[in-house]
Amino acid sequence: MANLPKTQKALVQEEYGKPLAVKTVLVPEPSSGAVIVKVIYAPIISYMKKVYNGERKYRYVNPLIPGTSAFGKVVAIGPDALLLKEGDLVYVDCYIRGRDDHDAGFLLGLSQGGGQASQKLMEHWINGTFAEYVKAPLENVYKVDEQKLCGSPSEGGLGFKLEQLSWWMAALVPYGGLRSINLQAGEAVIVTPATGNFGSAAVLVALSMGAGKVIAMGRNAEALSALKKRDKRIETVQMTGDLQTEMEALQAHGKADVHFDISPAVSEGATYLRAAIQSLRHSGRVSLMGGFADTLPIPHRYIMRNDLTLRGKWMYTREDNLAFTKLLSSGALNIKDVVKVHGIFGLEDWEKGFDLAWDNGRLGDLVLFAPRGESNKV
Ligand SMILES: NC(=O)c1ccc[n+]([C@@H]2O[C@H](COP(=O)([O-])OP(=O)(O)OC[C@H]3O[C@@H](n4cnc5c(N)ncnc54)[C@H](OP(=O)(O)O)[C@@H]3O)[C@@H](O)[C@H]2O)c1
Structure with a gap:
C-alpha cells in the first residue's frame, strides 16, 4: 500500500x-x-x-x-x-x-x-x-x-487531452437520459433547450449514439447556428413562445421519435415543452431531466392517444457510466x-x-x- x-x-x-x-x-x-x-x-x-x-x-x-x-x-x-x-x-x-x-x-x-x-x-x-x-x-x-x-x-x-476528459459528466448526464428512453440508431431526436451546458452536450451525445437527426430547439439564434455547423444531421428550431409556430417549425422536419428535455426551472410554463411532445410520432418517448420544480401542464390527450412514454431521470446508472467509457473509447464522441x-x-x-x-x-x-x-x- x-x-x-x-x-x-x-x-x-x-x-x-x-x-x-x-x-x-x-x-x-x-x-x-x-x-x-x-x-x-x-x-x-x-x-x-x-x-x-x-x-x-x-x-x-x-x-x-x-x-x-x-x-x-x-x-x-x-x-x-x-x-x-x-x-x-x-x-x-x-x-x-x-x-x-x-x-x-x-x-x-x-x-x-x-x-x-x-x-x-x-x-x-x-x-x-x-x-x-x-x-x-x-x-x-x-x-x-x-x-x-x-x-x-x-x-x-x-489524442484527447487529459483535461478534456473532465467534460465526462456534462456528456454523461444526457447520455443517461437518452439511454433511459432507449434511443436507437437512426432515430430523430428533439432536444430542448439545446444551447445550455447539458442541452448542447445532449445534441452531440445523441449523434454519437447514432441518431439520424437531431432537432435542436432554443431561443439563442447565434448558439443554434454555431451548433448546426457541427454536423449535417443537426437541424435547428427557434423558440418563439407561440405553440402553433413552434409545432409547425418542428414538424417541418417530420415527426420525431424521441424528445429529450433538460430545461432550467425558470422556463416553467414555456410553450416549447408542449410543442416538442406534440411533435412526436405514435409510441414516441420523452426524457424529462430538467429542473422544473413542480407541476407541469402536459398535453394529456396527445400523450394518451399516441401511446407516448414520459420518463423522468436523475443523473444516470452505473451501467450508463460503463457504457459511456466504451462509447468514448470508440471515438464516436x-x-x-x-x-x-x-x-x-x-x-x-x-x-x-x-x-x-x-x-x-x-x-x-x-x-x-x-x-x-x-x-x-x-
Ligand atoms: N436530471 C438531472 O440529472 C440533471 C442533471 C444536471 C442538470 N439538470 C438540470 O438541468 C437544467 C439545465 O442545466 P444547464 O447546466 O444545462 O443550464 P444552462 O447551461 O444554464 O442552460 C440553460 C438552458 O436553458 C435555456 N433557457 C433559460 N431560460 C429559458 C427560458 N425562459 N426559455 C427558454 N429557454 C431558456 C438557455 O437558453 P439560452 O442559451 O438562450 O440562455 C439554455 O439553453 C438545470 O435546471 C438542472 O437542474 C438535471
Missing part, C-alpha cells in the same frame, strides 16, 4: 452559504468498499458559485469539502477491490447511491438529494473532490483507458474538437475559478481545479 501523507490541502466550507477556505485536513484512509484517489482535475460546474453562496438553496450538510466528479490516480485500495489497482487513471463519479437502499442517493460535495437516508449517506461521504485526495466508493470509480483516450493517433490513440478548457486553478484561487466557470457554461466549456498544481499532476 502506498505511503499516504497524514494531511492534505482541501477547500472547506464550515458553514452553509459562507465563503470557502483552503485548510489542512486529514488524508482519508482506505477501507473495504472504497478507494483513495489523488485528484488531478476536478471540474468547476458553471453554477457552483451560486450553490455554495447559498443562492440556489441546494441542500447539503456542513462542514463540507465541495467538489463533484474528478479525474485522478488510485493511490490506495480497500481489501475488496478487484479490478482497481494503485496507479490506475480513474474517473470518480459524483452520484453516490445507497448500497442497501437504492432509493437513496446524493451528489458528492454538492447536494444531498431527497429524504433522510440520502442525507445520512452524504454525511458519511462528506468529503468532495476539491482536495488533494478523495475517498470514493469502489463502484463510483471507473478505470480509464489512458492509452486509448489520450494516446497519440499514430499509435492508435484518440470526438471531444477533441468540442471541449475547451478556459482555466485551471489551484484551490486557493477558488473565487477566480468559480467566476470564470460562471462566465463559461456553454457547449464544451470547462474550468478546472488542479488541487496539486499543474506541474504536480500525479
Whole structure:
C-alpha cells in the first residue's frame, strides 16, 4: 500500500452559504468498499458559485469539502477491490447511491438529494473532490483507458487531452437520459433547450449514439447556428413562445421519435415543452431531466392517444457510466474538437475559478481545479 501523507490541502466550507477556505485536513484512509484517489482535475460546474453562496438553496450538510466528479490516480485500495489497482487513471463519479437502499442517493460535495437516508449517506461521504485526495466508493470509480483516450493517433490513440476528459459528466448526464428512453440508431431526436451546458452536450451525445437527426430547439439564434455547423444531421428550431409556430417549425422536419428535455426551472410554463411532445410520432418517448420544480401542464390527450412514454431521470446508472467509457473509447464522441478548457486553478484561487466557470457554461466549456498544481499532476 502506498505511503499516504497524514494531511492534505482541501477547500472547506464550515458553514452553509459562507465563503470557502483552503485548510489542512486529514488524508482519508482506505477501507473495504472504497478507494483513495489523488485528484488531478476536478471540474468547476458553471453554477457552483451560486450553490455554495447559498443562492440556489441546494441542500447539503456542513462542514463540507465541495467538489463533484474528478479525474485522478488510485493511490490506495480497500481489501475488496478487484479490478482497481494503485496507479490506475480513474474517473470518480459524483452520484453516490445507497448500497442497501437504492432509493437513496446524493451528489458528492454538492447536494444531498431527497429524504433522510440520502442525507445520512452524504454525511458519511462528506468529503468532495476539491482536495488533494478523495475517498470514493469502489463502484463510483471507473478505470480509464489512458492509452486509448489520450494516446497519440499514430499509435492508435484518440489524442484527447487529459483535461478534456473532465467534460465526462456534462456528456454523461444526457447520455443517461437518452439511454433511459432507449434511443436507437437512426432515430430523430428533439432536444430542448439545446444551447445550455447539458442541452448542447445532449445534441452531440445523441449523434454519437447514432441518431439520424437531431432537432435542436432554443431561443439563442447565434448558439443554434454555431451548433448546426457541427454536423449535417443537426437541424435547428427557434423558440418563439407561440405553440402553433413552434409545432409547425418542428414538424417541418417530420415527426420525431424521441424528445429529450433538460430545461432550467425558470422556463416553467414555456410553450416549447408542449410543442416538442406534440411533435412526436405514435409510441414516441420523452426524457424529462430538467429542473422544473413542480407541476407541469402536459398535453394529456396527445400523450394518451399516441401511446407516448414520459420518463423522468436523475443523473444516470452505473451501467450508463460503463457504457459511456466504451462509447468514448470508440471515438464516436470526438471531444477533441468540442471541449475547451478556459482555466485551471489551484484551490486557493477558488473565487477566480468559480467566476470564470460562471462566465463559461456553454457547449464544451470547462474550468478546472488542479488541487496539486499543474506541474504536480500525479
Ligand atoms: N436530471 C438531472 O440529472 C440533471 C442533471 C444536471 C442538470 N439538470 C438540470 O438541468 C437544467 C439545465 O442545466 P444547464 O447546466 O444545462 O443550464 P444552462 O447551461 O444554464 O442552460 C440553460 C438552458 O436553458 C435555456 N433557457 C433559460 N431560460 C429559458 C427560458 N425562459 N426559455 C427558454 N429557454 C431558456 C438557455 O437558453 P439560452 O442559451 O438562450 O440562455 C439554455 O439553453 C438545470 O435546471 C438542472 O437542474 C438535471
